[in-house]
Structure formats: C-alpha cells, structure tokens
Amino acid sequence: MNSESTFAERGGSNPTVTVVPTITHATCFNPNGTVGYEVVVSSHWENGASMNSLSLSDDGNPPQVVYDHGGPTLTGTIVSLPVGVYTFSGSVTVLNSNGMWVSVPFSATIWVGIETVWNVLEDMIPSPNSYSAKRNITTQTYGVAYSKNVTSQSEFWMELKATYGSSTNSHLYWVVGETSSSTVFSPSGAFQYVEFYKTSSGSGILLRQNNYGTYETTIISTNSDDKVRVVRDQYGEIKIQLNDNVTSIYTFDMLSSDPMNIGVFSVNQDDGCLNVVSSFDCWGEVYAKMERKLRGVKYQP
Structure with missing residues (x-):
C-alpha cells in the first residue's frame, strides 16, 4: 500500500x-x-x-x-x-x-481486517493465509468456498486478490451477496458478482449486475496482482475499490441491506484467491470456545 x-x-x-x-x-x-x-x-x-x-x-x-x-x-x-x-x-x-x-x-x-475462516470448501485447497485454490479434480466443474465470517451491518468492506493457475484461461467468481450453498455456480443465481479473468489477451475484472433479468457487464482493466475491495456504505451502496485507493472505480446500481459473507467459485486448477480479509464478524461459536477455555471447561461440541 x-x-x-x-x-x-x-x-x-x-x-x-x-x-x-x-x-x-x-x-x-x-x-x-x-x-x-x-x-x-x-x-x-x-x-x-x-x-x-x-x-x-x-x-x-x-x-x-x-x-x-x-x-x-x-x-x-x-x-x-x-x-x-x-x-x-x-x-x-x-x-x-x-x-x-x-x-x-x-x-x-x-x-x-479479520482473516477469513472458510465454512465450506468443495474441491478447494485452503492454507493459513486465508487462501483457497481449486484442486485438480475433473469431475467437479467449479471449486467452491464460502466463509464463516458474516455481517449484517449496514457498513462493511471485504477484499481479496485472485490467483491464476493458467496464463491463458483463468477465472474466479466472487459473489457480492450471501453464499450459503455449494451448488454449481450460475450467474443467474447471483444479483451481482465480480469475475476475475486472465487470458492470453490480458487480465482484468468484469463487474456484473442483474438488471431485471438481464446481466449488465462493466470491464475494468487491472494487473494480475491487484487487490479488489468491495465496500458497502451506510446508504446501502456497494462500491468497488482497487488496492489501497479510497476512490471507488464502480458502484453497483442495486442498493443492499442483506447479510453478506465471502463466496468464491473457481474454474481451473490453482485458480483461487488469497489475502482474503474483511470487517466481518466471526461466528459466535469461536467466542464460546474461547470463553470456555478461559474458564477451564473442556470443550464439548
């Protein structure tokens, strides 16, 4: 930064x-x-x-x-x-x-922020640095990961970098919403999402939003190692920022007040994300475990 x-x-x-x-x-x-x-x-x-x-x-x-x-x-x-x-x-x-x-x-x-803890990893490999990438399993079309970190607060931010397994055909889909199912990703299942891509012609992000049944796409040229941040303000506007710039490069049309977590879908082997952090709360069970540990009570699931 x-x-x-x-x-x-x-x-x-x-x-x-x-x-x-x-x-x-x-x-x-x-x-x-x-x-x-x-x-x-x-x-x-x-x-x-x-x-x-x-x-x-x-x-x-x-x-x-x-x-x-x-x-x-x-x-x-x-x-x-x-x-x-x-x-x-x-x-x-x-x-x-x-x-x-x-x-x-x-x-x-x-x-x-708070490092991401994954709730579901399907055909994805985690690592300690809030990282997840698709494994080489040909029977699974998409690798899926979504977080336990979740927020219902009106204002929040979350950010990540994409990783690319291929220099000619890599894609990572980041749903701007609440992901609670590991079903195969379809654009029609998300009102708005960020698609990272890297092909032989270059890299960038596609910002997609569903406008009365039709997806509108805005293309932003980025470097392959750029960090992307999603920010929701007090009015429910969802904005996109790059790296450590506070100036927004894009604002989705649809206002939002729904709960959010981090959900990503990757296509090819080693496509994924890293440095995944947010202002989201951790799930309550973590604090329950901590409290029991401080009292010397053996954890019972």
Whole structure:
C-alpha cells in the first residue's frame, strides 16, 4: 500500500514521501491487528533530514500520535489495532532538488481486517493465509468456498486478490451477496458478482449486475496482482475499490441491506484467491470456545 504526496516548491521540486505498511490482520481468536510501517523518501534520507510528525487516526477516534520528534529515519510497529480503516498523516523535512530544506506532508490509508475462516470448501485447497485454490479434480466443474465470517451491518468492506493457475484461461467468481450453498455456480443465481479473468489477451475484472433479468457487464482493466475491495456504505451502496485507493472505480446500481459473507467459485486448477480479509464478524461459536477455555471447561461440541 503506497500513498504519496508531492509538492512543487518555488525554486525546486520536492521528493516523494511514501508510507509502506506491513499489516498482520486480526483473526477470530485475536480481535486486534498489528501494523509495521516505514516512511520512505524518494531521494533517500540526507544528513539533516528529519521526521516532523506522524499520527494514525480513524473515523471514530482522535489521532494517535505515533512519532513527534526529529530523526534520520522512521520505522516502527503499532500493536493492538481493532478492525477498521486508518489514516497515517505527518510531514518530513528534507532537501528539495535545489538543496533547500522543505517540509513535505504525506498521508496513507490502511485497512485492518479479520482473516477469513472458510465454512465450506468443495474441491478447494485452503492454507493459513486465508487462501483457497481449486484442486485438480475433473469431475467437479467449479471449486467452491464460502466463509464463516458474516455481517449484517449496514457498513462493511471485504477484499481479496485472485490467483491464476493458467496464463491463458483463468477465472474466479466472487459473489457480492450471501453464499450459503455449494451448488454449481450460475450467474443467474447471483444479483451481482465480480469475475476475475486472465487470458492470453490480458487480465482484468468484469463487474456484473442483474438488471431485471438481464446481466449488465462493466470491464475494468487491472494487473494480475491487484487487490479488489468491495465496500458497502451506510446508504446501502456497494462500491468497488482497487488496492489501497479510497476512490471507488464502480458502484453497483442495486442498493443492499442483506447479510453478506465471502463466496468464491473457481474454474481451473490453482485458480483461487488469497489475502482474503474483511470487517466481518466471526461466528459466535469461536467466542464460546474461547470463553470456555478461559474458564477451564473442556470443550464439548
């Protein structure tokens, strides 16, 4: 995730300042995430360069001061971050292209979520990194996975990257709705979904929505390693964002207030998804197990 800020100062151009995060997301057994960060200057840190300030904020709380004094470089770790959307902001004093000391502000947005736990995996292979890919079973047309993580909240977000087993014919279908059946996927069974593809002519995503029985398709060109985020706002609008950009590239026509989980369908061997995280709650049984464990009660299913 890189978010940049550059200013043109009179008498010279400023370097680019970037925050590079490393996010360890929350899990159903650990409700907080951890974020490591590094502030990078495109012209490198010169003697005398310094960090002026750095803070982290979200919509519901005042900024948390992370760093507020000068120094030659900046790396660090923030622990115990609840699930949410956060913004780094601050400034550095660096030399511009004309050798003048200038203050350059910067900002970056990060999403701290909960790793996905799969409820059903049919012809799919899981791994610890919220990952799932289709196995080589020719009798099963689609590999199917859908999550135990679910939400009925009006506002939420979920994100993932597609993995491609073939460079000429790979497809992954991500249903924007609630998936509770492992039946063979059909577009007519979902009002709206995201289709990732990679073919010999390129890669991208198809955004499909059912408009009174007819599917409308919007094609978005993407790189094969782009991260896609689905966001529902307080008004029920469902939007698509790419990577760590808060600007939406697409909004579905249909408003939604229904519960949501993560459901994916893959076609070919090794087609699948990874880094699957969301703001969704974990299912209640996890917390029941945790509570019994804390009380020293042996778990009974």
